[in-house]
């Protein structure tokens with residue numbers, strides 16, 4: 001093992017559902033467990049417990065590089081900056097993400113000078129009640145296009161259809177396996193990037 005591999009990569013799980021131990025939470029945990037298998041350190045936050053206001057579109061951040069809204073986004077950005085892997089989870093709410101999750105992503109608008117988005121590796125997890133995977137298309141499409149826009153490599157998107165009740169996704173073996181694999185892959189990519197950029 002080389003010296004730069006001995007420093008553990010860090011994975012940050014971000015749960016966009018208000019339900020603790022819900023399907024998003026379980027899937028995010030499974031991705032983090034996969035990252036841990038590769039030696040990653042990890043942490044998880046619940047957006048529902050944070051105070052993150054929507055973007056006000058004042059464009060002050062364009063001049064100063066800093067958002068005028070002082071809330072929990074500043075501490076979350078610090079965690080995002082420190083992490084190599086972001087596990088971004090939201091259930092489908094009326095074909096889109098939850099309000100918490102959308103407000104969080106909109107705040108990336110003012111964060112581009114504070115976080116090196118292009119250096120991260122993202123995994124997106126999306127559970128939902130509908131059994132038709134196409135129902136997640138707006139949510140997964142929003143994340144694919146947004147990550148593409150901010151130049152964050154998307155490792156994979158795990159969609160878990162057919163889960164309504166809290167924690168029901170635990171019985172969905174394929175989704176759980178995909179989530180675990182995604183975590184392993186994301187951590188492996190973060191370690192591989194570090195081999196190329198030993199100073200990171």
Ligand SMILES: Cc1cc2nc3c(=O)[nH]c(=O)nc-3n(C[C@H](O)[C@H](O)[C@H](O)COP(=O)(O)O)c2cc1C
Pocket residue numbers: 017018019021022023024025091092093094095096127128129130131135163164165166167
């Ligand atoms: C307000 C609300 C809107 C929802 N809208 C949809 C929907 O449009 N399509 C769908 O398949 N499931 C929908 N669901 C179901 C959730 O996506 C599903 O229960 C999911 O597993 C919840 O994830 P969680 O356990 O992480 O909260 C909705 C649930 C809520 C509370």
